[in-house]
Amino acid sequence: MRKFLAVVKHEYKKIVYKWTFLLGTLLFPLIGACFAVIPAIIFSIKGEPTRIVIVDQGNKISSRVRENLSVDKIAAKAEQAAKDAIKDLNASQNERVKQSSKQMAEGFIFVNYDAAGKSPEQIRTELTAKAVADEIDAYLLVPGNIDAADAKFEFLSRKAGDFVAGDLLKDALNDAVRSQRLADANIDEKIVSSLGKRVNIDTKSIDETGREKNSDMLLAASFVIGLMIYITLAIYGQVIMGAVVEEKETRIAEILFSSARPFTLMLGKLVGVGLAGLTQMSIWIASVVALVAFLSMQADMSQMFAGLPHLTPLMIGYFLLFFLLGYFIYASFYALVGSMVTTVQEGGQFSLPVTMILLVGFYFCFAVIRDPNSNLSFWVSIAPFLAPLAMPVRIIAETPPFWQIALSVALNLLAIAGLVWLASRVYRVGMLMYGKRATIPEVLKWIRQA
Amino acid sequence: MGNSEATLRVDNVTKRFGDFTAVEGLSFDVRAGRVFGFLGPNGAGKTTTIRMIVGITAPDEGKIELFGERMSPKMQDRIGYLPEERGLYKKMKIVDQLRYFAALKDVPQSVADKRIDKWLERMNLAEWKNKKTTDLSKGMQQKIQFISTVLHDPDLLILDEPFSGLDPVNVEFMIDVMSEFKSQDKTIIFSTHLMETAERLCNDILLINKSKKVISGSLREVKASYGKNLIALRAVGGEAMLGDRSLVAKATEHSDEIEIELAENADPQALLKKLIESGANISKFEKVEPSLNDIFIDQIGGVK
Incomplete structure (x- = not known):
């Protein structure tokens, strides 16, 4: 047992204490963070408030614009938009939405300007001069008759690039003009808004317990999970094969075999490398969870993430379990190939069939995502070799009854037992055969003899 | 132990x-x-x-x-x-x-x-x-x-x-x-x-x-067990003694020394004594042991 632990420790350290592991492990969350967190942080930085002059020749619009640009109005509007997008805003998200709306609304300072008796040309020149002198940032000219054919609204700003402020102003202006027109036509604004309300189509699936589920982000999430398992299994399989070939190539195997039993050595290697994989997976999952948590606190991003399937700790547990099952299946396969060949390059060619099975398993994920409850999905998600990829995807898409998960685990454990047994037989003979690659009949003979 | x-x-x-x-x-x-x-x-x-x-x-x-x-x-x-x-x-x-x-x-x-x-x-x-x-x-x-x-x-x-x-x-x-x-x-x-x-x-x-x-x-x-009872001899005189069949089975002359194969059960000491008595001036009298190398080659070559 002590020897087994020594092998586990050795293999684990060999991978984890390498800078490439550190890089790979940290790079993934780091890139994720760069794409998600940094823009959120940058956009949340408050710009300087825009000092604005509104010149309203008809004197009908400006008060409405001002009102629309008030903190309460903007906040209420943003809140409504968020509520439309997300069905169930929780309390903290609600608070966040309000806060960030307020931030946006605090972006305007209204500067008074007396336009009485001045010609439009004169007003334009004077305000432009003020802008140049850095007394104001922008001005809005509202024509006297907003419904005239040649009515032209003019918005001039030194900060033309500030699209947040620009959009807010445009919205406020449009709303103000619309309200004015409705008022002029004697139509109640409330009636119009209730008539014009859009129909919301909310795509949801119903699982067997009758619970409703949002399927919008489901596809993406399942796909990412499948891809993650596929990549990790392929990478760690190659790592195992490389380690086996190295010990064979450098003839270390002979020393190892004179110190511990081949089975102990192989199992120790599988477990050690597996723990390294699990370490990496855990760091990744933790960073994804942290990232999602952070982003859903950002008001403007929360709409996006509210559609994500809700990840329960049980799901993460299943996910890691199936990752481990898959790892042991493919790693023992790769170990078997590694002890047959003489170089890593040769191993690459010989492991092609294994890689193909892995790829097929990955492709089946798409079928599972499209119809998690079909017969195909059932068989794929319990079949050894395929289940480690298909079952986690299926669990997220549509958690199957427990007996199916249990059956899948049991079948794959059986497959692992068989494969480890097979691999250890090939390993103990193959590792001491130098010089040439073993042929399939030879390998079969080893398995029978050992 | x-x-x-x-x-x-x-x-x-x-x-x-x-x-x-x-x-x-x-x-x-x-x-x-x-x-x-x-x-x-x-x-x-x-x-x-x-x-x-x-x-x-x-x-x-x-x-x-x-x-x-x-x-x-x-x-x-x-x-x-x-x-x-x-x-x-x-x-x-x-x-x-x-x-x-x-x-x-x-x-x-x-x-x-x-x-x-x-x-x-x-x-x-x-x-x-x-x-x-x-x-x-x-x-x-x-x-x-x-x-x-x-x-x-x-x-x-x-x-x-x-x-x-x-x-x-x-x-x-x-x-x-x-x-x-x-x-x-x-x-x-x-x-x-x-x-x-x-x-x-x-x-x-x-x-x-x-x-x-x-x-x-x-x-x-x-x-x-491998010794063939060989003696390497370098001497002036005493040639007559080498004809003694009770002591010497075979004598082969090389460039500067003589290889003597002793007769069965012959005592090297007796031969040395007789050589000295015969007035030979001996500069080398050595019992030759086979080297491991010889044994190796002899055995492996022989089995082939």
Whole structure:
């Protein structure tokens, strides 16, 4: 047992204490963070408030614009938009939405300007001069008759690039003009808004317990999970094969075999490398969870993430379990190939069939995502070799009854037992055969003899 | 541990690979405190035999006893095995590799660390402790491999071609270390192609060829049993004596000396006495022993 632990420790350290592991492990969350967190942080930085002059020749619009640009109005509007997008805003998200709306609304300072008796040309020149002198940032000219054919609204700003402020102003202006027109036509604004309300189509699936589920982000999430398992299994399989070939190539195997039993050595290697994989997976999952948590606190991003399937700790547990099952299946396969060949390059060619099975398993994920409850999905998600990829995807898409998960685990454990047994037989003979690659009949003979 | 106690007993061991018999009916004893030379041409079955002794493979027939018990995996911790084809992890620090090899022999790390420092110091490799294998010369790697073989202070040391790749200074150094082990009453099994070295170091030898034992015994016995009673003589005068058939079976003249094959049961002393009495001026009178090399070539060549 002590020897087994020594092998586990050795293999684990060999991978984890390498800078490439550190890089790979940290790079993934780091890139994720760069794409998600940094823009959120940058956009949340408050710009300087825009000092604005509104010149309203008809004197009908400006008060409405001002009102629309008030903190309460903007906040209420943003809140409504968020509520439309997300069905169930929780309390903290609600608070966040309000806060960030307020931030946006605090972006305007209204500067008074007396336009009485001045010609439009004169007003334009004077305000432009003020802008140049850095007394104001922008001005809005509202024509006297907003419904005239040649009515032209003019918005001039030194900060033309500030699209947040620009959009807010445009919205406020449009709303103000619309309200004015409705008022002029004697139509109640409330009636119009209730008539014009859009129909919301909310795509949801119903699982067997009758619970409703949002399927919008489901596809993406399942796909990412499948891809993650596929990549990790392929990478760690190659790592195992490389380690086996190295010990064979450098003839270390002979020393190892004179110190511990081949089975102990192989199992120790599988477990050690597996723990390294699990370490990496855990760091990744933790960073994804942290990232999602952070982003859903950002008001403007929360709409996006509210559609994500809700990840329960049980799901993460299943996910890691199936990752481990898959790892042991493919790693023992790769170990078997590694002890047959003489170089890593040769191993690459010989492991092609294994890689193909892995790829097929990955492709089946798409079928599972499209119809998690079909017969195909059932068989794929319990079949050894395929289940480690298909079952986690299926669990997220549509958690199957427990007996199916249990059956899948049991079948794959059986497959692992068989494969480890097979691999250890090939390993103990193959590792001491130098010089040439073993042929399939030879390998079969080893398995029978050992 | 007395010298009569056998550290290792190989009893009628046979190993087959399919139709090929690698070792057939092999028996021998190795005693404590002695250097045992395990000799034979390539493909004779040496490596297969050693692999069975260290427990990498099991014999098909016969049994192997170590320290008075039947070979089992736990005995592996008492054996230090330096294989002929050996290696180190390329990209790992020397100290980490040595720790790992020690751990596989069940040595606690604190003990291993002390021994690693001691041996590295002794091998003049202390400053390479944290270097990687690829930074070391072949000779240095060889020494590291030797250290890995002795870190668990084994009672039986099996060295397969331990000197290949070493310069003469390091060969002498290794021989010193080996004699030290010998003086601690540990047992060394030593396999080599260099007959001169074997002759110098071994107390006992075993020569195998084509899966079977050819000769075994102490070096002295083997040589004595191989002696053809040859005398090398360089002398002026006394030629008449060489015609004495009761003493000399055959005399062959070489350029500057005469090779004399003594008659059966003839006493070399009697011949020497007669030569002196006959007034011969003798500059050389030497009983010629066959070298291990001669025996090797004679045996292996003869069997062919």
